[in-house]
Amino acid sequence: MSAEWPLWEVFIRSQHGLAHKHVGSLHAPDAEMAVRNARDVYTRRNEGISIWVARSSDIHASSPGDRAALFEPSNDKVYRHPTFFPMPEEVKHI
Amino acid sequence: MRFDYLLRLADNGLVLAQRLGEWVGRAPVLEEDIASTNVGLDLLGQARLWLAYACEIETGDASPVRTEDRLAYFRDAGEFRNLLLVEQPNGNYADTIARQYLFDQWHVLLLAALTASCDARIAAIAAKAVKEARYHVERSADWVIRLGDGTAESHARMQDAMDALWMYTGEMFAVDATERALVDTGIAADAQALQAPWIEAVRAVFAEATLAVPRDDWMQGAHARGGKQGRHTEHLSRLLAEMQILPRSYPDAIW
Numbered sequence: 001m002s003a004e005w006p007l008w009e010v011f012i013r014s015q016h017g018l019a020h021k022h023v024g025s026l027h028a029p030d031a032e033m034a035v036r037n038a039r040d041v042y043t044r045r046n047e048g049i050s051i052w053v054a055r056s057s058d059i060h061a062s063s064p065g066d067r068a069a070l071f072e073p074s075n076d077k078v079y080r081h082p083t084f085f086p087m088p089e090e091v092k093h094i
Numbered sequence: 095m096r097f098d099y100l101l102r103l104a105d106n107g108l109v110l111a112q113r114l115g116e117w118v119g120r121a122p123v124l125e126e127d128i129a130s131t132n133v134g135l136d137l138l139g140q141a142r143l144w145l146a147y148a149c150e151i152e153t154g155d156a157s158p159v160r161t162e163d164r165l166a167y168f169r170d171a172g173e174f175r176n177l178l179l180v181e182q183p184n185g186n187y188a189d190t191i192a193r194q195y196l197f198d199q200w201h202v203l204l205l206a207a208l209t210a211s212c213d214a215r216i217a218a219i220a221a222k223a224v225k226e227a228r229y230h231v232e233r234s235a236d237w238v239i240r241l242g243d244g245t246a247e248s249h250a251r252m253q254d255a256m257d258a259l260w261m262y263t264g265e266m267f268a269v270d271a272t273e274r275a276l277v278d279t280g281i282a283a284d285a286q287a288l289q290a291p292w293i294e295a296v297r298a299v300f301a302e303a304t305l306a307v308p309r310d311d312w313m314q315g316a317h318a319r320g321g322k323q324g325r326h327t328e329h330l331s332r333l334l335a336e337m338q339i340l341p342r343s344y345p346d347a348i349w
Contacts, residue, residue, distance in 0.1 A: 005123070026125050029240075036233060040129040 007056040008034040010041075012048035018093055020052050028053075096213070098175065099276050100148035101165075102322050105176035107141035108166060109330070110134070110197065112337045113184055122187055129233065133194070136226040141166075143219045167341040171324075171331040178314050178321040179262035181330040185255065188248065191237045192255035198231035199295050200266045200288060207283035216281065235299045242303025249304065256300075257308050264313025265320040267292070273322075 005027040011020035023042050028034035034053040043051070062070060074080060114134030121127035145162045152159040160168075179197055184190045205227050208220035241248040267289040269277065276282035300307050319325055340347060 027123065028125065033236070036236070037125040037129060040132050041125060044128075044132065 005029050008038075008053045009056050009059060010034075010038040011052040011054070012038070012042055013050040013052075014048055015046075020050065023047075025056060095272055095275060096281060097148055097152050098272055099282055100144050100151070100216075101175040104141045104144035104148060104165075105174045106180050106197070106201070107137035107144070109174065109176045109333065110180040110194075111138035111141065112333055113180065113182075113190075113193075116184055117190065126187075130190075130194075133230050133233070136230065140219070140223045140226070143222070147215055147219065163341065167338045171326050171334055173324060174321070174326065174330060174334070175324060176321050176326075176330075177262065177265055178327055179259060179265070181321070181327060181333060182259060182262065183329055186251060188241055188251035188255040189258070191234055191241060192252065192259050195231070195234035195238045195299070196256075196259060196263055196296070198227060198234045199299075200263075200292055202227040202231045203288045203291055204283055204285070207288065211283070212280035238299055238305070239303040242300070242305040252303065253305055256305060260308035260310075261312055261314045264310065265315030265322065268316045268318065268320070268322075270318040270322065 006029075007025055008028055008031075009025050010023050012023045013020045026034065026037050026041055028037050031053060035051050038051045038053055042048070111134040114130050114137070117130050118127065121130055142162060145165050148165065149158050149160060149162055177197070179193060182189075182193055202224060205220045205224035209217050209224060211217045211220065238252065241252040243249070244252075267285050269284065269286050273282050273285060277284045297307055315321055315325075321330075
């Protein structure tokens with residue numbers, strides 16, 4: 001039965017988190033039940049205050065083989081990193 | 095009398111949690127396995143709260159007379175006060191869902207009514223438990239609709255399950271002398287008053303699920319001769335045998 005149900009990716013926003021984080025995946029016949037299952041599978045210990053689910057098949061990923069072409073060029077460009085500015089104490093979550 | 099009423103509240107959760115526990119590792123899909131176990135654990139947690147209170151108010155020579163574990167593991171079937179509905183076997187998954195929905199829909203109404211109990215402890219436990227029950231009924235109603243309005247086979251199984259279990263629902267609304275006295279003093283909820291909202295909610299779910307509401311031909315446990323009075327079906331003693339074997343064989347065993 002499980003094999004007939006599509007796979008869903010689950011994103012949970014934690015109590016103090018600002019963004020939803022990917023926590024895992026599960027099977028469900030539709031979005032409504034995917035949210036419900038996510039609640040039971042991934043928030044049993046009070047982990048979250050908000051749940052997103054997305055069909056795994058709707059997620060388009062970069063290819064591991066393209067890693068060098070995509071990410072290496074930024075390594076030697078230090079000026080792209082904001083390390084030259086003093087950061088005020090009050091600014092959080094950066 | 096209040097002790098007896100607390101056992102009624104506790105034993106429903108205790109027995110149904112044990113039934114749901116029987117699915118662990120064997121539910122149709124992993125996600126359902128976890129979800130139904132969650133519901134079972136919610137109910138077990140509620141049962142513990144009711145039992146703990148029952149222990150405190152039980153009167154006798156010793157103090158406390160019996161502990162929570164003593165009440166859970168050392169009473170025989172005839173001393174249990176749960177509804178006949180919750181002790182019915184798991185059957186196929188439609189049977190389990192039907193039992194769960196018929197109970198949840200009643201349970202959520204009962205707990206909501208009990209939040210107005212003049213016994214502050216009962217009101218507080220009910221207020222905590224009703225939040226869990228709201229999720230339970232949402233979930234089980236959803237499954238009734240999915241299976242009822244699903245394939246020809248799932249529809250037939252869901253209808254068979256409801257037809258078979260319907261006769262155990264009468265007991266949920268039967269008020270015997272014990273309950274009547276507590277209702278009159280504002281401690282218990284008037285179960286009779288829950289029937290109209292229950293049947294209205296059930297009709298709406300059945301309509302969406304394309305299921306026929308069974309006829310009230312014969313109601314088990316009405317007329318004060320059912321689970322609430324300790325008269326159970328044969329299934330309860332077998333359930334208890336499994337649930338109680340460890341503490342009865344090794345009385346002081348701990349983890």
